[in-house]
Amino acid sequence: MREIIDNERLQLYIRTHQMDAIFTEPLLPHLSLYFFDKGELICSQGDPSQYLYILVEGKLKIYTNSPEGKTLILSFKTPLEVIGDLEYVQGIDFVNTVEAVSPVMMIGVHHRWLKKYGGNHAPLLNFLLGIITRKFLLKNKSMSFNIMYPVEVRLASYLLSVSFVETELVISIKDAANLIGTSYRHLNRVITQFCEEGLIERKRGFILVKDMDGLRSLAGGNIYE
CATH class of the missing domain: 2.60.120.10 (Jelly Rolls)
Incomplete structure (x- = not known):
């Protein structure tokens, strides 16, 4: 500061x-x-x-x-x-x-x-x-x-919220799992799913958001904002 x-x-x-x-x-x-x-x-x-x-x-x-x-x-x-x-x-x-x-x-x-x-x-x-x-x-x-929506929706919402300017995100999977209230293993599976669907690309040390509109559609407007 x-x-x-x-x-x-x-x-x-x-x-x-x-x-x-x-x-x-x-x-x-x-x-x-x-x-x-x-x-x-x-x-x-x-x-x-x-x-x-x-x-x-x-x-x-x-x-x-x-x-x-x-x-x-x-x-x-x-x-x-x-x-x-x-x-x-x-x-x-x-x-x-x-x-x-x-x-x-x-x-x-x-x-x-x-x-x-x-x-x-x-x-x-x-x-x-x-x-x-x-x-x-x-x-x-x-x-x-956090209670009612599946991890897929929560992760999409989280990625939308933290990538409002940048599309290349350096995130800790463990921290992200804690933040959206799920397990590290489950979040890993959802990230793999998002990669297969072309929503994101997982690179060494960061995640590249490839389809913002697809994430918005998945989140359905139920975001953390």
């Missing part, structure tokens, strides 16, 4: 995403712009929550870890999205792990300034309420997705 000192760019993001009314004038000087590289963690499950982040460019992956060490993907997020909203409202540690799938730009603000200059600002509170309630709906959908 690195802070980008560029007020004009910050203001452009605010205008582009129509957030002018959300922030009070006293709060504006305390907003910062942060850049995260692809693969970098924005936050980890259980870390202390001190900042609220607003995704204004790029794509994020959100996943959770069980006490047994298993990982399960929850969703992928594109702008406009908020990270740390529930944690800010409840005053708790980060609930999930959030990772940059692509280069990411975030607006960040420390909790102390948010409480001081935005704690009673109705447009900001309504904005956070809308974000939080939408997340609960999407979480229910995500959990149902």
